[in-house]
Amino acid sequence: xxxxxxxxxxxxxxxxxxxxxxxRREFSIDEVPASATLRISAHGVYTAYLxxxxxxxxxxxxxxxxxxxxxxxxxxxxxxxxxxxxxVLAVELSDGWYRGSVGxxxxxxxxxxxxxxxxQLVSGSSETALVTTDVSxxxxxxxxxxxxxxxxxxxxxxxxxxxxxxxGLDDSAWAAVAETTYTGELIPQVCEPNRVVxxxxxxxxxxxxxxxxxxxxxxxxxxxxxxxxxxxxGNLVTLTHAEWTDASGDVTTKHLDVNFPIFPHPIESKQVxxxxxxxxxxxxxxxxxxxxxxxxxxxxxxxxxxxxxxISAAVVHTDMRRxxxxxxxDDRLNWLHNAxxxxxxxxxxxxxxxxxxxxxxxxxxxxxxxxxxxxxLYDVREFNRKFLSDxxxxxxxxxxxxxxxxxxxxxxxxxxxxxxxxxxxGDVVVQAPMIMYREYGDATQLEENFEAMSRWIQFALDTSxxxxxxxxxxxxxxxxxxxxxxxxxxxxxxxxxxxxxADFAAFLASDKAIVSNAYLYRSARDTAEAARVxxxxxxxxxxxxxxxxxxxxxxxxxxxxxxxxxxxxxxxNYVRALNFGMIPEAMIAGALAELVRLIESNGNRLSxxxxxxxLLLPTLADHGHAELAYKLLFQEQEPSWLVMRNRGATTIWxxxxxxxxxxxxxxxxxxxxxxxxISFLHQYTAGLKVLEPGYRRFSVAPVPTAxxxxxxxxxxxxxxxxxxxxxxxxxxxxxxxxVPAGAEAEITLPxxxxxxxxAGEHVFEA
Numbered sequence: 001x002x003x004x005x006x007x008x009x010x011x012x013x014x015x016x017x018x019x020x021x022x023x024r025r026e027f028s029i030d031e032v033p034a035s036a037t038l039r040i041s042a043h044g045v046y047t048a049y050l051x052x053x054x055x056x057x058x059x060x061x062x063x064x065x066x067x068x069x070x071x072x073x074x075x076x077x078x079x080x081x082x083x084x085x086x087x088v089l090a091v092e093l094s095d096g097w098y099r100g101s102v103g104x105x106x107x108x109x110x111x112x113x114x115x116x117x118x119x120q121l122v123s124g125s126s127e128t129a130l131v132t133t134d135v136s137x138x139x140x141x142x143x144x145x146x147x148x149x150x151x152x153x154x155x156x157x158x159x160x161x162x163x164x165x166x167x168g169l170d171d172s173a174w175a176a177v178a179e180t181t182y183t184g185e186l187i188p189q190v191c192e193p194n195r196v197v198x199x200x201x202x203x204x205x206x207x208x209x210x211x212x213x214x215x216x217x218x219x220x221x222x223x224x225x226x227x228x229x230x231x232x233x234g235n236l237v238t239l240t241h242a243e244w245t246d247a248s249g250d251v252t253t254k255h256l257d258v259n260f261p262i263f264p265h266p267i268e269s270k271q272v273x274x275x276x277x278x279x280x281x282x283x284x285x286x287x288x289x290x291x292x293x294x295x296x297x298x299x300x301x302x303x304x305x306x307x308x309x310x311i312s313a314a315v316v317h318t319d320m321r322r323x324x325x326x327x328x329x330d331d332r333l334n335w336l337h338n339a340x341x342x343x344x345x346x347x348x349x350x351x352x353x354x355x356x357x358x359x360x361x362x363x364x365x366x367x368x369x370x371x372x373x374x375x376x377l378y379d380v381r382e383f384n385r386k387f388l389s390d391x392x393x394x395x396x397x398x399x400x401x402x403x404x405x406x407x408x409x410x411x412x413x414x415x416x417x418x419x420x421x422x423x424x425x426g427d428v429v430v431q432a433p434m435i436m437y438r439e440y441g442d443a444t445q446l447e448e449n450f451e452a453m454s455r456w457i458q459f460a461l462d463t464s465x466x467x468x469x470x471x472x473x474x475x476x477x478x479x480x481x482x483x484x485x486x487x488x489x490x491x492x493x494x495x496x497x498x499x500x501x502a503d504f505a506a507f508l509a510s511d512k513a514i515v516s517n518a519y520l521y522r523s524a525r526d527t528a529e530a531a532r533v534x535x536x537x538x539x540x541x542x543x544x545x546x547x548x549x550x551x552x553x554x555x556x557x558x559x560x561x562x563x564x565x566x567x568x569x570x571x572x573n574y575v576r577a578l579n580f581g582m583i584p585e586a587m588i589a590g591a592l593a594e595l596v597r598l599i600e601s602n603g604n605r606l607s608x609x610x611x612x613x614x615l616l617l618p619t620l621a622d623h624g625h626a627e628l629a630y631k632l633l634f635q636e637q638e639p640s641w642l643v644m645r646n647r648g649a650t651t652i653w654x655x656x657x658x659x660x661x662x663x664x665x666x667x668x669x670x671x672x673x674x675x676x677x678i679s680f681l682h683q684y685t686a687g688l689k690v691l692e693p694g695y696r697r698f699s700v701a702p703v704p705t706a707x708x709x710x711x712x713x714x715x716x717x718x719x720x721x722x723x724x725x726x727x728x729x730x731x732x733x734x735x736x737x738x739v740p741a742g743a744e745a746e747i748t749l750p751x752x753x754x755x756x757x758x759a760g761e762h763v764f765e766a
Contacts, residue, residue, distance in 0.1 A: 075188065214250060243295055324716070326678070391429060560577075560587070
């Protein structure tokens with residue numbers, strides 16, 4: 001039986017100072033088998049070598065899960081790496097997520113205090129064991145002096161010993177490993193592995209001093225730097241990674257420091273790597289056990305001018321298949337789409353994260369609102385499946401869904417720990433499976449998550465019935481208030497530009513039930529739909545439908561006035577109510593008029609925050625105000641998307657004012673949530689919407705604007721390749737649509753002409 005083994009350290013080593021270890025085991029074979037399989041996993045991050053040759057090209061294996069419950073393993077065919085006679089399996093092992101820095105507070109030792117390895121190499125169909133992990137393995141040093149996901153990687157190439165990876169090394173002086181136990185489940189890898197998907201060359205190099213240069217890669221990304229030409233032996237080179245530069249042209253990371261009143265202590269962002277050269281011309285520094293979010297890198301310690309032959313940026317993320325693309329005649333829209341794509345790429349490292357710098361946490365709210373956009377851009381089925389399984393693992397017995405998955409220590413102590421169970425965040429267990437069903441026709445994720453959906457709805461109901469917001473505690477409780485979700489913690493419409501959370505105490509005390517009850521209604525309604533799709537008993541469907549109706553009635557009783565306006569007027573509240581279908585038909589005109597008034601009185605500028613921004617433009621277009629939607633989209637005054645473009649962004653910012661008018665950065669400059677707006681480009685500008693799961697039936701109804709001459713869109717859907725192209729020139733609108741075999745498309749031209757077509761290429765003019 002294959003054992004888990006661990007590295008035993010003589011004394012505790014501080015996080016950020018821990019080295020990368022090399023574990024090795026020699027073995028002999030008389031002949032090379034026709035097939036040989038390596039199954040391998042770790043608590044930490046590993047890279048495996050057989051006879052000095054790297055196995056696979058995955059990065060950050062075995063991947064990030066809640067290791068208390070489960071750990072993934074990878075499988076490789078390695079017969080071509082075996083040799084007759086002596087062989088050696090060698091594995092580098094770093095802290096990774098398991099015991100390295102994790103989350104906004106960079107807490108170490110989240111899951112354990114030692115790095116551990118599990119591996120079995122077997123041959124043939126009989127799976128004869130060639131080598132497995134046990135106490136006969138030895139552990140020794142590498143040239144990687146320290147490596148941490150947050151705190152960087154430091155190497156001394158002079159200490160590199162290639163013989164450590166080859167058979168015949170005398171490792172008798174190396175330390176022994178110890179056997180350990182693991183009570184969690186060992187599972188095959190769920191989604192695509194993380195890989196270096198491309199390398200970017202520098203856009204520019206600026207010299208700040210005799211040995212200091214700042215490299216601009218022209219794109220904010222998630223990854224690391226690959227650096228050659230390291231100088232003479234003993235030369236120290238230091239790399240500082242940043243999303244922005246200051247007025248002097250030097251990198252700055254101050255905007256990423258954490259010094260928020262709700263946290264126990266400040267955290268300084270560093271993102272610094274270093275290497276000591278061994279003087280060999282062919283030596284390259286590529287720190288694969290850390291990860292950074294950056295566009296700029298300050299390189300200190302080299303006198304020669306850096307060129308593209310010396311330095312490049314490795315782009316690293318989960319290697320999902322790209323399926324959806326958009327292009328147009330308008331550079332502004334193309335910039336927006338590209339920035340939103342890059343923001344997702346920068347935040348798709350085994351889990352959907354909020355940013356690749358300050359936190360790197362799997363915030364459920366971010367994914368709840370971006371999953372639909374991501375599902376068009378990439379095939380995210382297994383990526384989503386893996387994430388939701390981690391969400392379910394830590395769902396509390398009450399049904400409460402935590403804000404961050406996998407669970408972090410910082411998400412269970414104080415805030416944000418006490419902020420779990422927030423509406424719009426926990427609803428990911430309902431919305432993400434529904435999106436997978438609509439986009440891919442995949443009902444399996446509805447089945448996998450149905451119990452979690454049900455328990456989440458029950459948690460909201462139990463919280464509503466048991467508690468009340470402080471503003472209502474002195475009033476008699478009305479019957480409908482058992483379905484008014486005003487108790488517990490809610491982030492609400494987080495980061496509204498007109499309602500900053502600078503006074504956090506006031507924010508915490510505010511009543512956010514106008515937001516939370518809207519999500520209770522929508523999630524209960526969608527859970528009823530999931531029950532119908534899955535063929536659940538009618539009483540189950542009816543139970544959730546009844547919950548939705550009562551939650552809607554409670555919301556309307558509390559917030560909806562007779563003329564269709566709201567007692568708590570804001571752009572976000574009107575957008576959400578209209579988009580979720582919470583306004584009775586006879587009152588929609590009143591609500592819509594007030595939404596339009598709020599936008600126009602704000603100078604045709606948005607004032608939505610975290611949750612409502614992706615819904616804003618679609619809601620306007622759906623209710624006959626496409627022109628106003630485009631005014632918001634093309635707005636160049638703050639707050640707007642194009643302010644980001646005009647101030648030099650290459651990804652979407654966390655704050656609307658991520659870089660202020662004076663050029664000073666604030667908060668994260670790579671948050672994908674506001675980039676969900678590009679679904680408007682897919683579904684309205686290009687006009688493609690799914691009508692039946694998996695695009696077996698879809699509509700193409702472009703909503704053009706005079707500012708855009710042509711649009712191209714393609715989607716490699718579950719039904720096949722869909723292509724949409726339209727052009728408007730000299731008063732003629734031309735639409736070309738490719739419908740895959742077995743699918744059907746409903747076509748609507750801007751002049752109202754409508755028809756239904758089957759497979760093939762179709763051209764329409766108006």
